[in-house]
Amino acid sequence: MSAETTSPPAPHLAKRSARRRRAFQLGEFRGLTLWVGAVLVFLYFPICVLVIYSFNESRFAMNWTGFSTDWYGRALANRAARTAALNSVIVATCATAMATVIATAAALVLARRNQFRGKTAAIGLMSLPILVPEIVTAIATLIFFSTLGIRLGLGNLIIAHTVFSIPFAFMPIRARLQGMDMSLEAAARDLYATPWQSFRLVTLPLLAPGIMAGAMLAFVISLDDFIISLMVADAGSTTLPVYIFSMIRFGITPEINAISTMLFAASVSLVTVYWLLSRPRR
Amino acid sequence: MLDRHDEQGHDNAPPAISFRDVVKIYGAGAAAFTALHGADLDIRDNEFFTLLGPSGSGKTTLLRLLAGFEVLTSGTIHLFGAEIRDLPPERRPVNTVFQHYALFPHLSVAENVAFGLKRLRRPAAEIRSRVAEMLALVHMEHLADRQPGQLSGGQQQRVALARALAPEPKVLLLDEPLSALDLKLRQAMREELQRLQRETGITFVFVTHDQDEALSMSDRIAVLSEGRIQQIGTPDDLYNRPYNRFVADFIGDTNLLEARVLRRSGDEVNLRLSGGVEVTAAAAPGIGEGAQVTVSVRPENVVLTGAEAGSVRARLVGKTFLGASSLLTLALDDASRVTVRRDNRMGHPEDPETGAEVGIVFAPGSLRVLLP
Numbered sequence: 193m194s195a196e197t198t199s200p201p202a203p204h205l206a207k208r209s210a211r212r213r214r215a216f217q218l219g220e221f222r223g224l225t226l227w228v229g230a231v232l233v234f235l236y237f238p239i240c241v242l243v244i245y246s247f248n249e250s251r252f253a254m255n256w257t258g259f260s261t262d263w264y265g266r267a268l269a270n271r272a273a274r275t276a277a278l279n280s281v282i283v284a285t286c287a288t289a290m291a292t293v294i295a296t297a298a299a300l301v302l303a304r305r306n307q308f309r310g311k312t313a314a315i316g317l318m319s320l321p322i323l324v325p326e327i328v329t330a331i332a333t334l335i336f337f338s339t340l341g342i343r344l345g346l347g348n349l350i351i352a353h354t355v356f357s358i359p360f361a362f363m364p365i366r367a368r369l370q371g372m373d374m375s376l377e378a379a380a381r382d383l384y385a386t387p388w389q390s391f392r393l394v395t396l397p398l399l400a401p402g403i404m405a406g407a408m409l410a411f412v413i414s415l416d417d418f419i420i421s422l423m424v425a426d427a428g429s430t431t432l433p434v435y436i437f438s439m440i441r442f443g444i445t446p447e448i449n450a451i452s453t454m455l456f457a458a459s460v461s462l463v464t465v466y467w468l469l470s471r472p473r474r
Numbered sequence: 475m476l477d478r479h480d481e482q483g484h485d486n487a488p489p490a491i492s493f494r495d496v497v498k499i500y501g502a503g504a505a506a507f508t509a510l511h512g513a514d515l516d517i518r519d520n521e522f523f524t525l526l527g528p529s530g531s532g533k534t535t536l537l538r539l540l541a542g543f544e545v546l547t548s549g550t551i552h553l554f555g556a557e558i559r560d561l562p563p564e565r566r567p568v569n570t571v572f573q574h575y576a577l578f579p580h581l582s583v584a585e586n587v588a589f590g591l592k593r594l595r596r597p598a599a600e601i602r603s604r605v606a607e608m609l610a611l612v613h614m615e616h617l618a619d620r621q622p623g624q625l626s627g628g629q630q631q632r633v634a635l636a637r638a639l640a641p642e643p644k645v646l647l648l649d650e651p652l653s654a655l656d657l658k659l660r661q662a663m664r665e666e667l668q669r670l671q672r673e674t675g676i677t678f679v680f681v682t683h684d685q686d687e688a689l690s691m692s693d694r695i696a697v698l699s700e701g702r703i704q705q706i707g708t709p710d711d712l713y714n715r716p717y718n719r720f721v722a723d724f725i726g727d728t729n730l731l732e733a734r735v736l737r738r739s740g741d742e743v744n745l746r747l748s749g750g751v752e753v754t755a756a757a758a759p760g761i762g763e764g765a766q767v768t769v770s771v772r773p774e775n776v777v778l779t780g781a782e783a784g785s786v787r788a789r790l791v792g793k794t795f796l797g798a799s800s801l802l803t804l805a806l807d808d809a810s811r812v813t814v815r816r817d818n819r820m821g822h823p824e825d826p827e828t829g830a831e832v833g834i835v836f837a838p839g840s841l842r843v844l845l846p
């Protein structure tokens with residue numbers, strides 16, 4: 193943030209302070225570096241293998257015979273996979289739009305009202321679903337739909353995805369709003385802006401990075417969801433993760449690897465965008 | 475409160491702003507807090523008016539009621555004769571300079587200044603010239619394209635002023651606008667604000683808890699404490715004719731002496747100080763014979779004499795050298811303390827030694843009986 197204005201210390205001082213700092217910094221232990229390396233390998237090795245074998249020529253996934261992009265061609269030509277991918281994108285897009293609007297409204301209400309009864313509880317309840325085991329949410333959602341007899345095909349999925357992505361959309365929006373000076377809105381009103389104008393011209397532009405980040409996160413969460421989609425989706429509305437799972441039952445082929453790699457690439461790019469947007473500015 | 479007195483003339487022009495019995499209660503039920511207990515206040519057009527009081531006394535509350543950010547609990551506020559209770563902030567011809575400026579961080583300096591004019595749908599050409607004029611007024615024309623984040627505190631302050639003045643409000647509200655600036659800048663801005671007020675002819679309502687700021691800039695001041703207006707008057711009124719104990723104590727340094735009223739004749743009362751000495755002081759309303767009262771006298775109005783007749787006997791117990799003047803602490807016979815301010819002009823008689831027996835007299839008319 194603020195620029196360093198102090199002049200560099202004299203060389204001998206610099207050396208001594210560097211040595212002292214080393215003694216105190218856990219991050220400079222050799223062993224720790226190795227450990228971090230091991231964790232990273234553990235995390236990414238399986239994914240690397242998956243990505244590499246998606247370029248395998250052989251139809252047996254674990255038997256490398258040569259480089260080929262054929263399986264990508266196959267995957268893209270696979271009708272069922274394309275339908276599932278399209279379903280995933282439709283569900284994620286609709287759920288993201290709704291979840292983001294709801295999360296933004298909730299964050300605004302919680303920021304505006306300085307105090308109301310149960311405010312802390314409300315904030316806690318907004319984030320709690322993140323901690324609820326997904327299988328519990330999945331079963332609850334299933335029971336909910338079947339009890340009420342709601343059978344909207346993709347609509348069911350969209351509703352379910354909207355609900356569980358709200359907390360993910362909510363977090364970055366709320367964080368952004370907390371860092372915002374609430375007197376800015378008062379200033380806009382003072383300068384003859386109606387409540388709507390002050391929202392559109394001041395609050396919304398300042399909140400936009402948080403909203404974008406929240407939307408991105410909600411989209412990724414929806415795109416990657418498996419358990420809830422498996423429970424809620426009926427025959428015609430399979431999403432991509434559910435489709436991949438059903439393919440695995442017939443053995444792992446490089447085609448699955450190719451599809452998974454593409455899904456992985458989509459998630460990674462969205463997360464990267466999210467990360468870029470949610471970085472503190474300047 | 476008893477009758478509040480406003481010792482300046484009462485001209486007949488309607489006041490720019492008038493508060494009548496304004497009550498503001500925050501919250502409800504057990505958490506309810508009364509921030510204003512029935513404030514009455516008239517602010518004249520074209521006046522530099524200051525609300526002065528310690529932290530939590532209700533100054534900001536009064537401003538926010540005027541700007542429309544808070545709703546009155548009871549009472550009325552009139553702006554140039556019109557009741558404004560039901561007007562939202564954007565329909566009040568009032569602009570605010572916020573304490574931390576509240577500049578829009580995503581807009582440039584020029585766009586900030588243009589914000590109000592655009593909402594008022596002024597023609598583009600007019601907006602452009604008005605923005606340029608305002609930026610010139612606060613000497614910021616060279617930074618028109620900067621973002622607020624790239625400005626110093628003093629520069630942000632100027633932009634906030636230009637932004638609030640641009641739509642030509644009838645009243646400008648300033649909530650401790652100088653408190654975030656360093657001492658040098660604060661003093662320069664005092665003169666700057668006075669100049670702006672004179673040049674624009676806009677009524678300024680200025681909030682501060684700094685008495686020097688209030689005394690040096692204002693046409694008139696209202697002193698607030700705990701949600702009540704204690705006194706309204708010119709800086710001279712407040713300093714020389716404080717109305718009650720709070721005002722005498724809050725503004726400047728003062729000596730507070732206990733006394734009993736012996737006789738009252740018109741505007742004057744004869745008092746016996748607790749040390750037994752009889753003095754004459756300006757009366758306060760509702761003070762009758764026999765009353766036990768507090769009297770205020772400023773340190774510069776206490777004059778050191780020899781221990782001769784007609785003076786109050788005292789002993790020097792302490793000295794503080796302040797450069798231009800010194801403060802001497804005296805103990806009276808009844809052990810009460812009096813502070814005396816003495817000029818350190820060259821050739822002035824030396825201060826007596828600590829422990830010396832001296833006499834003091836009070837400058838004529840300098841003793842004021844205070845209401846509790």
Ligand SMILES: Nc1ncnc2c1ncn2[C@@H]1O[C@H](COP(=O)(O)OP(=O)(O)OP(=O)(O)O)[C@@H](O)[C@H]1O
Nearest residue numbers: 500501507509528529530531532533534535536683
């Ligand atoms: N929104 C609110 N809810 C509850 N109490 C409030 C609220 N705003 C102010 N108060 C209380 O009202 C009283 C007056 O507040 P106000 O902000 O008017 O004081 P002030 O004179 O401006 O003080 P300062 O010099 O510290 O700014 C304070 O005791 C404050 O705690």
Ligand SMILES: [Mg+2]
Nearest residue numbers: 533534535649
């Ligand atoms: Mg205040």
